[in-house]
Amino acid sequence: MKKKNIILCGFMGCGKSTVGALLAKKTGMSFIDMDSYIEKKEQKTISSIFEEHGEEYFRALEREAAKELAEKNGLVIAAGGGTLVYQANVDTLKASGKIVLLDISVETVAKRLENDTTRPLLNRPDKEEAMRELYNRRLPLYRAAADIVVDADNSPMQVCMDIMKDI
Numbered sequence: 001m002k003k004k005n006i007i008l009c010g011f012m013g014c015g016k017s018t019v020g021a022l023l024a025k026k027t028g029m030s031f032i033d034m035d036s037y038i039e040k041k042e043q044k045t046i047s048s049i050f051e052e053h054g055e056e057y058f059r060a061l062e063r064e065a066a067k068e069l070a071e072k073n074g075l076v077i078a079a080g081g082g083t084l085v086y087q088a089n090v091d092t093l094k095a096s097g098k099i100v101l102l103d104i105s106v107e108t109v110a111k112r113l114e115n116d117t118t119r120p121l122l123n124r125p126d127k128e129e130a131m132r133e134l135y136n137r138r139l140p141l142y143r144a145a146a147d148i149v150v151d152a153d154n155s156p157m158q159v160c161m162d163i164m165k166d167i
């Protein structure tokens, strides 16, 4: 079967949603943000899901969403920052298309997420330290999952163009 979706992966704040929307427009594909997809299905924000049910429950919803979206065609999918850390999701999504890593430096992430309160995993007093630890732990997993890697410290339009050159 021909691979048909483009899956954007990378750390929180790397621009998956912004670049994904741009890329969909340029390629004529449809854009789906996995977190928004889950929020719509559950009628709850990601923060409330974490707060009310915990991370494990969210990961089960994420796994389910990955399976559902992998069944579809012609999508640019912005995965969540944790989605491609799990091999089951890598297998599911890789079978449905190309995985693109938006590779961002930890310094840019720190700047972009400095005042953000929407990421439950980073809502803690030692936010920057936790972020760096998570980033270092995840980067090798993102790299292993990716078919294509682009530099996401550049502008969203540049990142979008770089992806289009490679796909």
Ligand code: S3P
Binding pocket: 010, 011, 012, 013, 016, 035, 046, 079, 080, 081, 082, 083, 118, 119, 120, 121
């Ligand atoms: C998460 C990233 C978030 C969201 C949830 C968990 C993660 O998505 O899925 O808060 O584990 O890195 P974004 O990368 O879109 O912020």
